[in-house]
Amino acid sequence: MKIICGNHTLDLSQPVVMGVLNTTPDSFSDGGNYYASGSLDLTLALQRAEQMLSEGAKILDIGGESTRPGASPVTEQQELDRVVPVVEAIKANFDAIISVDTSTPAVMRESAAVGAGLINDVRALERPGALEAAAESGLAICLMHMQGQPGTMQDDPSYTDVVEDVARYLQKRVDLCIDLGVTRNRLILDPGFGFGKTDEHNLALLRNLSQLAPSDMPILAGLSRKSMIGRLLDRDVDGRLPGSLALAMLAAQKGARILRVHDVAETVDVLRMQQLVCSEI
Helix, strand or coil: CEEEECCEEEECCCCEEEEEEECCCCCCCCCCCCEECCEECHHHHHHHHHHHHHHCCCEEEEECCCCCCCCCCCCHHHHHHHHHHHHHHHHHHCCCEEEEECCCHHHHHHHHHCCCCEEEECCCCCCCCHHHHHHHHCCEEEEECCCCCCCCCCCCCCCCCHHHHHHHHHHHHHHHHHHCCCCHHHEEEECCCCCCCCHHHHHHHHHCHHHHCCCCCCEEECCCCCHHHHHHHCCCHHHCHHHHHHHHHHHHHCCCCEEEECCHHHHHHHHHHHHHHHCCC
């Protein structure tokens, strides 16, 4: 399985790691890490990008809007200022697939213009103009399921059947993309672990991961340091690495081809060991 990401082709015959680089002051795990004296520091962001690539990340996911529960909204200009310079700098310094974690049409367009290869949208292109902007960009697109909006999504999430409901929603978004001329080899699907889901919803989706996408479309799983790990294992953010690695391995076993993580080196090691065992070497 391969996905076309701008001028790169992403080989997904084995699961790969997407490294998280949030250029926000308030993301739940790495918020503020790339700021100095209150401003975004491109040098710090580039150092982190280089580290993740050296550790084995195949994709870097740049986000300028926190979507944790209760997060404050950002303006279009704030998001542009946080994302586009980082995409441009990474493109100038590294030969990497750059993903932009955004729902904002202007950010999609500007990021595509400076070298992004993938649009990763937690709202599955539901914002006005986003579907058209993503389709016209020519980039790969990751469509994620989220029930509600970040500020309220965890208030009381409910489903008739979470697996069927999420799969049906994602298929509808795929159909809309295809209607606008997006080819299937540009599409990735994400069930949206933790986005409008209880812990049991998340576990049910993980158990049935292969049912959530057609066989020719890869699944992205974002489980790294999620709050469900904290609740189920009674761990704060800094103590969630073992749980994150266990979920990454389980997601890969269940069919995920892209693992979005904060801890790149550790996750790459897990996947390498899994591949060695599965290949009977």
